[in-house]
Each structure stands twice: as C-alpha cells, then as structure tokens.
Amino acid sequence: MSSPGPSADEAALKELIADELGAVRDRSFGLTTDVLAEDDLTAQVSPLMSPLVWDLAHIGNYEELWLLRAAAGREAMRPEIDDLYDAFEHPRAERPTLPLLKPGEARSYIGTVRSKVLDALPSVRFDTPDPLTSGGFVYGMVVQHEHMHDETMLATHQLRRGAPALLDPQAEPLQVPGEAxxxxxxxxxxxxxxxxxxxxxxxxxxxxxxxxxxxxxxxxxxxxxxxxxxxxxxxxxxxxxxxxxxxxxxxxxxxxxxxxxxxxxxxxxxxxxxxxxxxxxxxxxxxxxxxxxxxxxxxxxxxxxxxxxxxxxxxxxxxxxxxxxxxxxxxxxxxxxxxxxxxxxxxxxxxxxxxxxxxxxxxxxxxxxxxxxxxxxxxxxxxxxxxxxxxxxxxxxxxxxxxxxxxxxxxxxxxxxxxxxxxxxxxxxxxxxxxxxxxxxxxxxxxxxxxxxxx
CATH class of the missing domain: 3.90.1580.10 (paralog of FGE (formylglycine-generating enzyme))
Known part of the structure; x- marks a missing residue:
C-alpha cells in the first residue's frame, strides 16, 4: 500500500521552501560570484572574516549535511571536504591556507547540492514525529543559515578596500522619516x-x-x-x-x-x-x-x-x-x-x-x-x-x-x-x-x- 500524499498545507509549505531556497541563493550569488572577480573571492580582507569563497562553499556543504544526508537520507556527495568547511575545525584566520574549492568549483558544487535537494524535497515527510523534519524545521534552519552567512558576507564587503562592489538601489526603498x-x-x-x-x-x-x-x-x-x-x-x-x-x-x-x-x-x-x-x-x-x-x-x-x-x-x-x-x-x-x-x-x-x-x-x-x-x-x-x-x-x-x-x-x-x-x-x-x-x-x-x- 502506498503512503498517502502530502496534505495541502504540507504541499504549500514545500512550495514556500523551494521559493525561499531560490531567493536566498540569488542573494548569495549577488554578494559573491556575480559582483567580484576570483581574486577578490579568494582573498582574506581581515583575520576576523573568511574569504568569501569559503562562505560560499560552506553554505552548500551545510545544506548537503542537513538536507541531503540528514533529512533525505542520501549518500554523501563530497565527504572529503566536510572538514574544510566545518566552522569549528578551522578558525577564520587560517582558512585562506586551506585547500578550498575555487570559486567556479564552489558555485558548481552548491548548484549540484541544490538540484539534489529540490529533487528529494517531495519525498521528505513533514507530518512525522521527527523534530528535524516536522514542520519543515531543518529546511527553515538551512535557509536561515544561508541568510546569516549573507549578512556575514556583507560585513566582509564593508571591510574590503578598493572600488565598491555593491551599490545602493537606484530607487531607494527606505521610508521618509515621519512624525516623531x-x-x-x-x-x-x-x-x-x-x-x-x-x-x-x-x-x-x-x-x-x-x-x-x-x-x-x-x-x-x-x-x-x-x-x-x-x-x-x-x-x-x-x-x-x-x-x-x-x-x-x-x-x-x-x-x-x-x-x-x-x-x-x-x-x-x-x-x-x-x-x-x-x-x-x-x-x-x-x-x-x-x-x-x-x-x-x-x-x-x-x-x-x-x-x-x-x-x-x-x-x-x-x-x-x-x-x-x-x-x-x-x-x-x-x-x-x-x-x-x-x-x-x-x-x-x-x-x-x-x-x-x-x-x-x-x-x-x-x-x-x-x-x-x-x-x-x-x-x-x-x-x-x-x-x-x-x-x-x-x-x-x-x-x-x-x-x-x-x-x-x-x-x-x-x-x-x-x-x-x-x-x-x-x-x-x-x-x-x-x-x-x-x-x-x-x-x-x-x-x-x-x-x-x-x-
């Protein structure tokens, strides 16, 4: 007997998750490979921050660990790089010395991870007692994690010297101050x-x-x-x-x-x-x-x-x-x-x-x-x-x-x-x-x- 399909609420939640995964990835690329040359992505602007290419591959590795391996039960894609992108194994100051993925490799890797995550998403059940997948928790965790790293990337941009890579929106959306x-x-x-x-x-x-x-x-x-x-x-x-x-x-x-x-x-x-x-x-x-x-x-x-x-x-x-x-x-x-x-x-x-x-x-x-x-x-x-x-x-x-x-x-x-x-x-x-x-x-x-x- 086949398992019943997801409820309408679960289907809507999965659609929302897919949309948010896409939106946060667009933001990540907009802070890295879309606006900076390879040298800028691999450079460390401060010992307080990672090279941007480390952040980029790290968000993909985190997604692989939690959404492919833990949530979907899929085999590891790149287990040999887990140590490189474990934030607790290597302090930020030493990350430029690691054999990190190059920007093109990092973008390809996180793209493949994302493709597999979206392929597996329909089969993951959210109406289970497992607190990791119940209510889509682990997907929300991964989306939030990537947004947090995007904010970290913005701090790295602020520390950068040289020509600006980020520009204010042409039509600035901030409110005009109102009444005190x-x-x-x-x-x-x-x-x-x-x-x-x-x-x-x-x-x-x-x-x-x-x-x-x-x-x-x-x-x-x-x-x-x-x-x-x-x-x-x-x-x-x-x-x-x-x-x-x-x-x-x-x-x-x-x-x-x-x-x-x-x-x-x-x-x-x-x-x-x-x-x-x-x-x-x-x-x-x-x-x-x-x-x-x-x-x-x-x-x-x-x-x-x-x-x-x-x-x-x-x-x-x-x-x-x-x-x-x-x-x-x-x-x-x-x-x-x-x-x-x-x-x-x-x-x-x-x-x-x-x-x-x-x-x-x-x-x-x-x-x-x-x-x-x-x-x-x-x-x-x-x-x-x-x-x-x-x-x-x-x-x-x-x-x-x-x-x-x-x-x-x-x-x-x-x-x-x-x-x-x-x-x-x-x-x-x-x-x-x-x-x-x-x-x-x-x-x-x-x-x-x-x-x-x-x-």
Whole structure:
C-alpha cells in the first residue's frame, strides 16, 4: 500500500521552501560570484572574516549535511571536504591556507547540492514525529543559515578596500522619516511576561522554551541611539574618561587606540564614514552602527542610563499587555513589508522617525532592523534549554564571553529574525552592523551631561 500524499498545507509549505531556497541563493550569488572577480573571492580582507569563497562553499556543504544526508537520507556527495568547511575545525584566520574549492568549483558544487535537494524535497515527510523534519524545521534552519552567512558576507564587503562592489538601489526603498513620537523613552510597567517561544516551528534551540520572567518597571529609549547623540558623547570626552568604561572596556580602549566607531574618520572638520567603499558624511539621524559592546556601555553610563537586559528588550518588543501575550514581531504575529528596515533593502540604516508602523505595543520603534542592539546580558540558555539539533549552534557559546544582541539589522533577512531571535558576539566586535538603545530603572533619573560637561 502506498503512503498517502502530502496534505495541502504540507504541499504549500514545500512550495514556500523551494521559493525561499531560490531567493536566498540569488542573494548569495549577488554578494559573491556575480559582483567580484576570483581574486577578490579568494582573498582574506581581515583575520576576523573568511574569504568569501569559503562562505560560499560552506553554505552548500551545510545544506548537503542537513538536507541531503540528514533529512533525505542520501549518500554523501563530497565527504572529503566536510572538514574544510566545518566552522569549528578551522578558525577564520587560517582558512585562506586551506585547500578550498575555487570559486567556479564552489558555485558548481552548491548548484549540484541544490538540484539534489529540490529533487528529494517531495519525498521528505513533514507530518512525522521527527523534530528535524516536522514542520519543515531543518529546511527553515538551512535557509536561515544561508541568510546569516549573507549578512556575514556583507560585513566582509564593508571591510574590503578598493572600488565598491555593491551599490545602493537606484530607487531607494527606505521610508521618509515621519512624525516623531514625542517621547525619548517609554515606561514599561512592572510584571511578568512570556519570554522565548515553544511553538514557532523555525525557531532555534536558544529561543526555547517559552518561560515567564517577572521584571520591575523600567524605561527604554523609543529609538536607537543616533550618530548625532554619539558624536555628543565623543565631543564631551567620552572616550577619555575612565569613569564611563567597564574595566575590560577601558583596557580595550587603551590597547586598541579607538576613539570613534569603526569606519569613521575626520574630514574637513566633520565626521565621515566609509560605507562599502564610498566616503560620505556621517548622517546625524541614523542609528550609530559599528560600535562594540564596550562603546555602547560607556555611552549609556555617560548618558546616565544603561544598556537594557535581554529580558527588558524582549518585553518592550514583544509583550502586549492588553492581550497578555507575546507577539512574534513587535507589531503582531505576521511579517508585513513596510514595518522594518530588513532584508538589505538599502545598504544602511534608516533615519529616526522611520517605520513608525513597526512600533511595539508600548510604542517602542525600530526594534527589528536597522542595527543589531547590544544588551547587557551574557549569552545563556533559558530554563529547560535542550540543545537541538547540534550543540555547536548555541550551547558551546554559553557563558560570560559573549554578549547578546537583539533585533536584527538592515542586512538581516526577515526569515532570519523575529522578536525571540537571539544573536551573540564578543564584546569587542565592531565589524558587525551593531548599535544600541538605552534603558534605566524607574528609580534612576536620566541625567545626561551637557556638551563638554564632565559628570
């Protein structure tokens, strides 16, 4: 007796998966072989980053491991290259010395993998108790993984020197800033909320399980900290006053010599930034980006505030106090275009006042998109955490070495971020598209110093 065919819902999900696999691959090629010569793909622009050709072949090898071998039960295509593209076997600094696939070979390899994945997709059942394939989880994992590497590729492009390879869209799709909210910060009332998720089919293990967190009342900024506000911190001597710096941050500041966000320099008496090979004045109304956790923490202290905890950020982003439930996105449970600057719509953040329709139930704006937002929290598993489908995605990073970032950036694809999504990195990292907003306890008045004033 033959097995019954897939349900209409499963068939629709498989069609969606095939479309998303195609869309993310177009994006990957648009960041590599479509725009760069072979030498640029094989070069390492920084020890912090892999050669782009490594990222390209790695996404194909990851897809082969999980969608061909694990999900479809097919034989290994290229088992001899598994070690080369295992991110835990070789640190980024040494990857250029490996016998990597050449760009043409990499493109051919990942194309063959994709062809076999699509051939096998109709035979993979999603209505099974296997958590790997149930609800198409492993396919969502692979699509999100490739989008994450695309964002990493964008960081590599930002570090590149020479002629620009990426151009802003001719018809720029970012919103024109609308009416200001009228408040710099909002009060989030004390009380419990539901943090994390247990029913999002494509959520990662570190987002699970949903659990109750009871927080005291706090204030949080309506918008991320802008370039103009950060320049005020710089001009007030913020980089030269140890009072504002975490001890490890002060050591980093002294050893690194940094006195401004990454890619900034003084030109003709004003600040300019290098953005994908072009120099331009720093836009005052955009969120500051390319700052590390230590810089964000120092600014917050100087401003008489602090960075929000991860739980505070998520409550401000997801909790609907009227409905007493958490939303998937700040504005609701369904992703809608025009509510956030996500998906590489432009190669930069939007201006303050944009995307007001993406505000949370509390009126906090631009919590998704624009810049990843540093929080004060170390990266740990939630109560009841279970590693799935492999420890190396989340669990091996737990501990005080990594700080949590939330919300995604302009470079993050909507499929790869939601209100419960958690990112993490070392507190010294600046090549990522990171910024921040501030918070404070209700017992702490906001006492930002005047320009040039020492506190």
């Amino acid at each position: 909210s009228g408040a710099e910060e909002v009060l989030i009332e004390a009380g419990p909320f539901q943090m994390g998720t247990s029913d999002d089919p494509w959520a990662y293990d570190n987002e699970r399980p949903v659990h109750i967190v009871d927080l005291p009342a706090f204030y949080i900024d309506v918008e991320p900290v802008t370039n103009a506000a950060y320049i005020a911190f710089m001009e007030a001597g913020g980089y030269d006053d140890a009072r504002w710096w975490d001890p490890a941050g002060w050591e980093w500041r002294n050893s690194s010599g940094k006195r401004a966000p990454a890619f900034w320099e003084r030109e003709g008496g004003q600040w300019a930034r290098r953005r994908f090979g072009r120099s331009e004045p720093v836009p005052p109304g955009e969120p500051v980006q390319h700052v590390c956790w230590y810089e964000a923490d120092a600014y917050a202290r100087w401003a008489g505030k602090r960075l929000p905890t991860e739980a505070e950020w998520e409550k401000a982003a997801r909790w609907d106090p009227a409905a007493e439930r958490s939303r998937r996105y700040p504005w609701g449970d369904v992703y809608e275009e025009g509510r956030a600057n996500l998906g590489q719509r432009a190669l930069r953040p939007s201006e303050t006042g944009s995307y007001a329709a993406g505000a949370s139930a509390y009126g906090v704006r631009r919590l998704l998109g624009d810049v990843w937002e540093w929080t004060s929290s170390d990266f740990h598993g939630y109560p009841g955490f279970r590693s799935f489908p492999y420890r190396e995605y989340s669990e091996v990073f737990f501990g005080p070495d990594y700080k949590v970032l939330r919300g995604g950036s302009w470079a993050t694809h909507p499929l790869a971020v939601r209100g419960s999504f958690r990112n993490w990195d070392y507190p010294v990292r600046r090549q990522i598209f990171s910024g921040f907003r501030c918070a404070r306890s209700t017992a702490e008045p906001a006492t930002a110093p005047a320009k040039g004033e020492a506190r």
